Structures are given as structure tokens and as C-alpha cells.
Amino acid sequence: GQQLNQSPQSMFIQEGEDVSMNCTSSSIFNTWLWYKQDPGEGPVLLIALYKAGELTSNGRLTAQFGITRKDSFLNISASIPSDVGIYFCAGTGKAAGNKLTFGGGTRVLVKP
Amino acid sequence: DAMVIQNPRYQVTQFGKPVTLSCSQTLNHNVMYWYQQKSSQAPKLLFHYYDKDFNNEADTPDNFQSRRPNTSFCFLDIRSPGLGDAAMYLCATSRDPARGYTFGSGTRLTVV
Numbered sequence: 001g002q003q004l005n006q007s008p009q010s011m012f013i014q015e016g017e018d019v020s021m022n023c024t025s026s027s028i029f030n031t032w033l034w035y036k037q038d039p040g041e042g043p044v045l046l047i048a049l050y051k052a053g054e055l056t057s058n059g060r061l062t063a064q065f066g067i068t069r070k071d072s073f074l075n076i077s078a079s080i081p082s083d084v085g086i087y088f089c090a091g092t093g094k095a096a097g098n099k100l101t102f103g104g105g106t107r108v109l110v111k112p
Numbered sequence: 113d114a115m116v117i118q119n120p121r122y123q124v125t126q127f128g129k130p131v132t133l134s135c136s137q138t139l140n141h142n143v144m145y146w147y148q149q150k151s152s153q154a155p156k157l158l159f160h161y162y163d164k165d166f167n168n169e170a171d172t173p174d175n176f177q178s179r180r181p182n183t184s185f186c187f188l189d190i191r192s193p194g195l196g197d198a199a200m201y202l203c204a205t206s207r208d209p210a211r212g213y214t215f216g217s218g219t220r221l222t223v224v
Binding site: 030031033035040041042043044045048050086088092098099100102103104105107 | 116118145152153154155157160200202204209210211212213214215216217218220
């Protein structure tokens with residue numbers, strides 16, 4: 001079945017830093033979604049991308065839908081402590097019956 | 113605010129004792145999903161309803177059942193919970209799966 005490879009698995013951030021994470025797929029997706037999940041909560045949609053090449057921002061977050069339709073990245077600029085959490089990429093595509101396929105998640109932690 | 117509401121937020125049940133988790137939505141979305149999420153892993157789809165049509169994932173254990181009495185409500189029944197069923201259970205809804213899903217806050221199930 002379709003798989004999404006998300007990297008890095010975890011990262012430490014220092015306040016003010018820019019951070020980046022990405023997802024790649026072995027097959028084409030029609031939609032890329034980026035979610036953030038705080039401990040004990042459900043995932044919250046951050047950014048949705050619907051067209052190849054699309055670049056979309058939501059405040060300090062920017063995400064792009066790769067031209068090949070097999071990848072996407074998420075950037076967080078000027079990180080703040082509340083950016084800590086788990087970020088999941090997810091995609092839908094015809095090959096998976098339009099069901100949501102998740103990446104393994106990127107755990108963002110604050111540098112001690 | 114339109115939303116997806118899961119009750120209860122925390123549920124403790126005894127090994128082997130049937131338990132029901134509930135989900136309601138005010139979004140009037142025709143598709144509803146149940147996911148299981150363990151230990152910061154990616155959510156795993158158990159089943160979904162497209163209107164009244166029930167769709168089970170091939171690897172969902174028979175121990176898990178679902179009911180959708182109307183558009184707004186969906187229930188997850190675990191007939192005989194085992195220790196391995198302890199997890200966060202997430203409900204999600206969608207009007208158009210290709211456009212994204214809205215998740216509830218989840219129910220964390222503990223089996224004792």
C-alpha cells in the first residue's frame with residue numbers, strides 16, 4: 001500500500017530558529033495535509049495543499065506541494081515554545097481510495 | 113462552533129468488559145472515520161462510514177464494531193477490550209475526503 005516517509009522523526013528547536021520537515025511518497029497524491037497534534041489532543045489541520053507546486057502559508061507556517069506530487073515540506077519560521085508537538089503529514093490519492101495516509105510524524109521538542 | 117465532539121475524553125474499562133466510545137459532529141459531513149492511535153504513532157484507520165455505508169479496514173479486529181444511527185453520531189464498540197487495545201481513539205469527519213478531514217479531540221482508553 002501507499003506509504004509516506006516523514007523526516008526527521010524528531011528535532012530540537014531553539015526559540016527563534018526556522019525548522020523544516022518533509023514527506024515523500026512512492027506514489028502520487030492529490031492532496032497533501034499537514035496536521036499538528038498536542039499531547040492528549042486530536043490532530044489539528046494546519047495547511048491543506050491541493051495543486052502540484054502550490055505554496056501556502058498560515059502565519060509562520062509555510063508548506064509546499066511538490067511538483068512531482070510525491071512530496072511536500074513544511075517550514076516553521078521563528079519558532080516559539082508552543083510549536084512543540086507532533087507534526088504529521090498526510091495525503092489522499094486515488095490509489096488509496098481517497099483515504100487519508102499518514103506519515104510517521106515529526107516530534108518537535110525544545111532544546112534544554 | 114461547528115466541530116467534532118468525542119465523549120468521554122478519558123475512559124477506563126476492565127479487561128473483557130464491553131465499552132462504547134461516542135462521536136458527534138455539527139459539520140453535517142457525510143463521511144465519518146474511527147482511528148486508533150498508539151504511543152505517538154500515526155493514527156491507524158479502523159473503519160469509516162460513507163453516509164450509511166460501512167467500510168471496514170481489512171486488518172481491523174472483529175472485536176471492534178461501529179454504529180452510525182444518523183448523520184451526526186457514530187459509535188465505536190469494543191466488545192472485549194484487551195490490554196493491547198489501550199490507545200487514543202480518534203473520530204474524524206469529512207465532506208470530501210480529497211479536501212481533508214476534521215478530527216475530534218480523541219478518547220484515551222485505558223484497560224485495567
